[in-house]
Structure formats: structure tokens, C-alpha cells
Amino acid sequence: MTAIVKVIGREVMDSRGNPTVEADVVLASGVIGRACAPSGASTGSREALELRDHDDSRYLGKGVLNAVANVNGAIAERVVGMDAAKQREIDDAMIALDGTDNKAKLGANAMLAVSLAAARAHADDQQMPLYQHIANLHGNTEPLTLPVPMMNILNGGEHADNNVDIQEFMIQPVSATSFSEALRMGAEIFHHLKKVLIAEGMNTAVGDEGGFAPNLPSNEAALAVIAKAVANAGYQLGDDITLALDCAASEFFRDGQYDLAGEGRAFHSEGFADYLGGLCDAYPIASIEDGMDESDWDGWAYLTKTLGSRCQLVGDDLFVTTTNILNRGIEEGVGNSILIKFNQIGTLSETLDAIGMAQKA
Incomplete structure (x- = not known):
């Protein structure tokens, strides 16, 4: 019952008043997972591409209608029928569909919204907190605690x-x-x-x-x-x-x-x-x-x-949450910590890969 039967994308406003991509992933069970793609004010040049419309007549060029169209079109066509329990397969399918090094074709914002919505849908279907589902995906069996806030x-x-x-x-x-x-x-x-x-x-x-x-x-x-x-x-x-x-x-x-x-x-x-x-x-x-x-x-x-x-x-x-760059930092003794932002890489699975590499270093 965790088969994906529908994917819906839309343009919504983020906390800074800029457009972003929101996606719904609907399961055969009727559960709907919803997620929005975040973005930062200062960004690294090597981050995955956040696809914007560059149409100055809308939102000063920051609209995301093209990214939304990718969610409702190519991404939906590819992931409908897949199992929301198989996060890695969903993310790998979108990565292959995009076919670029930096998510430039579909947009990291389009892919991430769907990736996170799929995770939310499966967690809700299993009546499980999202953080526990993500911990399970990562293979974490340690007790979960809240961090010291910064x-x-x-x-x-x-x-x-x-x-x-x-x-x-x-x-x-x-x-x-x-x-x-x-x-x-x-x-x-x-x-x-x-x-x-x-x-x-x-x-x-x-x-x-x-x-x-x-x-x-x-x-x-x-x-x-x-x-x-x-x-x-x-x-x-x-x-x-x-x-x-x-x-x-x-x-x-x-x-x-x-x-x-x-x-x-x-x-x-x-x-x-x-x-x-x-x-x-x-x-x-x-x-x-x-x-x-x-x-x-x-x-x-x-x-x-x-x-x-x-x-x-x-x-x-x-490091922009990217394993090949992080690996260079580990090998060269550059930095000793990494900030994790899934919008920098574009899928939940790749984010967990970066976390795992950092934890093992």
C-alpha cells in the first residue's frame, strides 16, 4: 500500500517571501506526504542548481514554475508506481532522469521536494515520526536525542x-x-x-x-x-x-x-x-x-x-553536503565538521551519504 499513485507539485512562498517548490506524494493507502524545498541567503557556488524561472515579470525572476512543471511532468511520470519505502530507488531514479552533475535539468528544488515528500509519506503511512524513519534509512540504531541548539x-x-x-x-x-x-x-x-x-x-x-x-x-x-x-x-x-x-x-x-x-x-x-x-x-x-x-x-x-x-x-x-568534496577535505585535513543541508545536494539519500562519510572520518 506504499506504492506512489500520484505526485503533485505547486509553487508556494518560503519564509523569506520567495517562491519555492512544494510537492505532494500520494500513496495507494491514501496517505499524502508533503514537503517544500528550502533555500539559503548565502550559498556555495558548488551547490546543486536551484531552478528558477528568471522571468522578471514574476517574483523578480525567482519564480519556480519550470521546476513545478518538472515535478508534475517528468518526475511524476518516473516515480508513480514506485514504492515510497524504497527511498534510495526513488532518489536514484530522479538522479538518472536528470542526468547532470548538479541537477541542472530538473532542478534540485524540484527533486528535493519530491524526495522529502516520499519520505514523509512513508513515515506517515507507517505511523512513524519522520525523524525515526530517516534514522532507520541511515541505519542508526543509537538512542535519538535532541541536539544543543545554536x-x-x-x-x-x-x-x-x-x-x-x-x-x-x-x-x-x-x-x-x-x-x-x-x-x-x-x-x-x-x-x-x-x-x-x-x-x-x-x-x-x-x-x-x-x-x-x-x-x-x-x-x-x-x-x-x-x-x-x-x-x-x-x-x-x-x-x-x-x-x-x-x-x-x-x-x-x-x-x-x-x-x-x-x-x-x-x-x-x-x-x-x-x-x-x-x-x-x-x-x-x-x-x-x-x-x-x-x-x-x-x-x-x-x-x-x-x-x-x-x-x-x-x-x-x-563542502556543500557533497561526498566527493567532503572526501577531499577529509584527506587533506581541511575542517573538522560539516553543515548538512539537503538543498545543497538535492535528495535525501545523497544527504545521508554525506552524513555517513562525515561520521566515519
């Missing part, structure tokens, strides 16, 4: 219209004994941060991901106001709360230099790695995402050598 409370870079170069400043409530406690701690610090910014005469408008987006004299100044908010909330920085950064360094890497326009200075690779090291010396930073440009492998190697024993060095734009 809460993005101050935005810069591509996520804000301000002068802060680093894209995300996050807090991690590491002393919390439950997710609900961690959520409460994060919310309290967020509201105390607003009070700190008001007291210092700063803007409390929020950025693209909901963090505050004030103008600040430096990236270190952003860490300083967060540290003050943590203390005002009654928590100990380093014991209760650690910090994390998403530099999104590719966004300010220009002509071989890391151009911190907000601070009026620029660095070559080793200098910027040392700059980040200085921030780690001053504050308990447990994780740095995309601390170097996605193509600066020498810079990444130096960053890993100097900071890899002290904190997570997360490859997002660097």
Missing part, C-alpha cells in the same frame, strides 16, 4: 543591512539539561540583548534570520554585547553558554583578501585565521562555520592547523 541572535553579512561583516553570532546553552531549558535560556538572553542594545543607543531591528542587526564598530563588539546580555541574564559565559560564528567568509573574500569593510581592514588567509584565533582567545567560541572562502583550501588548512583542536571548524559553502 541560536542566531545577532546578524550581519548577507543576513542584515548593517556594517557587521560576520554573518551570524550564535549562542549555545551547553549547561541546559533539556531542550526546553536550552530554549528558555536562549530566549532570555535574546531579550536581554535587546535591552543592552537599547541602553547603548543601538538599533534593535532584526535581520534576515531574526537576530538583531545593529551597526557596530567591529565583529568583536558584537561578541561584547552578547557577552553582556549573557551576564545580565544570569548565566556564565563559557560554563552555561558558549558562542559560535558563521563567518560566511566567501561573501567578503575579494581579490585574494578577506575584506572586513565594517572594520576598514583586510587580511590574507593566515592573517584572517589569526584574527579568528584572537576572537577565540577573548571569548569561548566553540564553533566557526565557513571561516575561509569556499575555494581557499590553503587557508582552510592553516585555519584547521591553528584552531582545529580548539573548536568546530564547519564547512558549509566549503
Whole structure:
């Protein structure tokens, strides 16, 4: 009864007000699995292709009617009759149908919406939580726990219209004994941060991901106001709360230099790695995402050598959830962590492949 009998695609709006692809996968049992394809504000150049219409008369060219047509046409024709329980076969069929290295024909957004909708349909048919179904697909038999949340409370870079170069400043409530406690701690610090910014005469408008987006004299100044908010909330920085950064360094890497326009200075690779090291010396930073440009492998190697024993060095734009790129990073000792985003690769099965490779490294 888990045979796919119908696939329906449509254009819907995402949380940023941009169109995206939503797909329904209907099973013979009557169960309907539904999923939408996500997308990011700052993206790696090697990500699978997100198919947009480029018709300036609709949604500033960001419409996805062509991708939706692929869902309702070629993809539906191929996967109807397949078994939703066989995720790998469904994903492999779409990959073969597309026939390109980067999902350029059908669009990663079209393929991913169907891939995730099929997973949801099977999970619902089996009356199983989706996370458990995905764990089963991955062969995970370990007890499942919620992670420590990383809460993005101050935005810069591509996520804000301000002068802060680093894209995300996050807090991690590491002393919390439950997710609900961690959520409460994060919310309290967020509201105390607003009070700190008001007291210092700063803007409390929020950025693209909901963090505050004030103008600040430096990236270190952003860490300083967060540290003050943590203390005002009654928590100990380093014991209760650690910090994390998403530099999104590719966004300010220009002509071989890391151009911190907000601070009026620029660095070559080793200098910027040392700059980040200085921030780690001053504050308990447990994780740095995309601390170097996605193509600066020498810079990444130096960053890993100097900071890899002290904190997570997360490859997002660097690895783009792609196994052949991740394998190079593992072999060359570049980075020590990976950010997983299934929109970067386009199917659930390929996403699980990247997770498995990282776990075995």
C-alpha cells in the first residue's frame, strides 16, 4: 500500500517571501506526504542548481514554475508506481532522469521536494515520526536525542543591512539539561540583548534570520554585547553558554583578501585565521562555520592547523553536503565538521551519504 499513485507539485512562498517548490506524494493507502524545498541567503557556488524561472515579470525572476512543471511532468511520470519505502530507488531514479552533475535539468528544488515528500509519506503511512524513519534509512540504531541548539541572535553579512561583516553570532546553552531549558535560556538572553542594545543607543531591528542587526564598530563588539546580555541574564559565559560564528567568509573574500569593510581592514588567509584565533582567545567560541572562502583550501588548512583542536571548524559553502568534496577535505585535513543541508545536494539519500562519510572520518 506504499506504492506512489500520484505526485503533485505547486509553487508556494518560503519564509523569506520567495517562491519555492512544494510537492505532494500520494500513496495507494491514501496517505499524502508533503514537503517544500528550502533555500539559503548565502550559498556555495558548488551547490546543486536551484531552478528558477528568471522571468522578471514574476517574483523578480525567482519564480519556480519550470521546476513545478518538472515535478508534475517528468518526475511524476518516473516515480508513480514506485514504492515510497524504497527511498534510495526513488532518489536514484530522479538522479538518472536528470542526468547532470548538479541537477541542472530538473532542478534540485524540484527533486528535493519530491524526495522529502516520499519520505514523509512513508513515515506517515507507517505511523512513524519522520525523524525515526530517516534514522532507520541511515541505519542508526543509537538512542535519538535532541541536539544543543545554536541560536542566531545577532546578524550581519548577507543576513542584515548593517556594517557587521560576520554573518551570524550564535549562542549555545551547553549547561541546559533539556531542550526546553536550552530554549528558555536562549530566549532570555535574546531579550536581554535587546535591552543592552537599547541602553547603548543601538538599533534593535532584526535581520534576515531574526537576530538583531545593529551597526557596530567591529565583529568583536558584537561578541561584547552578547557577552553582556549573557551576564545580565544570569548565566556564565563559557560554563552555561558558549558562542559560535558563521563567518560566511566567501561573501567578503575579494581579490585574494578577506575584506572586513565594517572594520576598514583586510587580511590574507593566515592573517584572517589569526584574527579568528584572537576572537577565540577573548571569548569561548566553540564553533566557526565557513571561516575561509569556499575555494581557499590553503587557508582552510592553516585555519584547521591553528584552531582545529580548539573548536568546530564547519564547512558549509566549503563542502556543500557533497561526498566527493567532503572526501577531499577529509584527506587533506581541511575542517573538522560539516553543515548538512539537503538543498545543497538535492535528495535525501545523497544527504545521508554525506552524513555517513562525515561520521566515519
